[in-house]
Amino acid sequence: MDSIDGLILGFSHALTLTNLGWALLGCFLGTAIGVLPGLGPALTIALLLPITFSVSATGAFILFCGVFYGAMYGGSTTSILLNTPGESGSIITALEGSKMARNGRAGPALATAAIGSFVAGTVGTLGIAFLGPIVVELALKLGPAEYFSLMILCFVTVSAVLGSSALRGLASLFLGLLLGLVGIDNQTGQARLTFGIPELLDGVNVVLVAVALFAVGETLYLAWRWAETKAVVMPVGRLMLSKEDWKRSIGPWLRGAGLGFPFGVLPAGGTEMPTMLSYYAERKLVDPKYAHEFGTTGAIEGVAGPEAANNAAAAGVLVPMLTLGLPTSATAAIMLSAFQSYGIQPGPLLFTTQADLVWTLIASLFIANVMLVVLNLPLVGLWVRILKIPTPQLYAGILVFATIGTYGISNSVIDLVLLYIIGIVAMFMRRFDFPTAPVVIGMILGPMAEQAMRQALTISQGDWSTFVTRPVSVSILGLAAAALIGPRLYEMLGRRAAR
């Protein structure tokens, strides 16, 4: 099915009242949690996973994608008005955005962020619709050996390339892989890494780990370093963009979108890199007339570009997720586990076996984008009010949802204890600068990688060289090795040259 037919099919499903309702609910919820510091889309979708038992796959995924896109919109509101970026992708937005807010230009900053997110989200979603089938075409030619190599590449990029230290990133990844191994081996039926505890035979629940990492760990860390501070929310003012603002924003929006999408598609994931690049690009390209605004009164280009890059990269992450079944962010990993709980095997076959679902999802992304830009600007007063929820009640509430999300899985106190233990580990991970996303990605992708590896070895009759004798597989592994060693080598040579 080509993209145009797919989109027509998708829109015919997505425009039903029920599905529009799911999209609206998702967008609303996503924006709210994006606005709230300390809550992210990965945690929210993890808590909403029980919905997969009672709602059709289409409805659930429309909801999840609404949350995913909505959180991106909401995050910018917090970084502009509060100068505390909710997630890594909005750090750059906070730079210029908060300065604009301090100079009474919060309204235009919010408006350019929202419209820029809309432009980039639309460009990114078009990218998914037209690039997706092409990637699928290629992916269908890959065997288990190539898949395994791809997953290795994915592991390397999400843990060792992003973040401040490869060693700590890999430690997080392997912790996730270890957690993913706990339970019964699905090929031989042997219990693995269960320490003889019968409760662990079913494995460690992904929701539990995600909630522990993103909610409990975060709350514990905050309590550890608690010092009363009063956050100041800047007044919004008028939301209008002047003619001049429009003229200054359009270029950065399009450049940001163009920059962000490819970064999202690559298995490197991550929104820090494209937002940072967009920021530097806009700083260089800005009309000299306004150059002095950067870093002083706040330049609108510095909000428009990175915000667009952030959203386009977020959209790009859905390409490897939907076409290859490879999650490159924690949110994508949780969505992948939602596919599994419907018994849907993510991967290139998704576009053929679940064509209705995939195209409805893509169409819903377009709809969500329209809803979000409409929802965001007029309702900004509501988001500001959400922003003013005091910290004590906010974190107390987050822990209530953490409890219900975990206890609801099995009604077992052991799960709650496990939740708090992993939460304590997460608190120390935060203290020692270990990234948390690789844990979730490793936990979900690990078992899939093991299966691909064992399939490949069964085909090759136990010959390990299959991974390095197949040309595609060996090139991917080469890329992974380069991504792992390259930066280190570069640094070492640089240091030697400096001597």
Added chain:
Amino acid sequence: MRGRVYGPDLGAGLFVLLLGALALWQAAAIQSSPLYAQVGPRAVPYGVAACLALIGAGLVVVALRGGWSSEMEEVVQAPPTAWRSLAYLAAGLIANVALIEWLGFVLAATVQFVLVCAAFGSRALLRDLGIGLAVTVSAYLFFARVLGVSIGAGILEGIL
């Protein structure tokens, strides 16, 4: 600080090393039958455990050579440990675990809510109690009725 052992980082590295060793021990305990000739259930756990132990050893070496976190801005500028907050929070978590089977989710989580509020400096006990009850009841109704999650029985759950 280069060249001096940094204790906290050493602890973190040793923890990862220990985790790897623990995993190696558990991997060795997996029963493998020769029937599954190609790759048995043991290979990947062994590999993952060995890598984790190696990474832990690497972190220990880094810590012995000065560590990584002693100069991090977030660590240097961090306020001192807020023991009072941590104690309240821990009390909240423990109360939740201890009470949830006995009193049910709504009441246990409300107790936790109040204690967590106190951990972050809230002193309006009655107001927090009211908000907590409202939050837990609506969370219960949403998860149990809308999402169809079973959250067990309890005193208030019976009435709702």
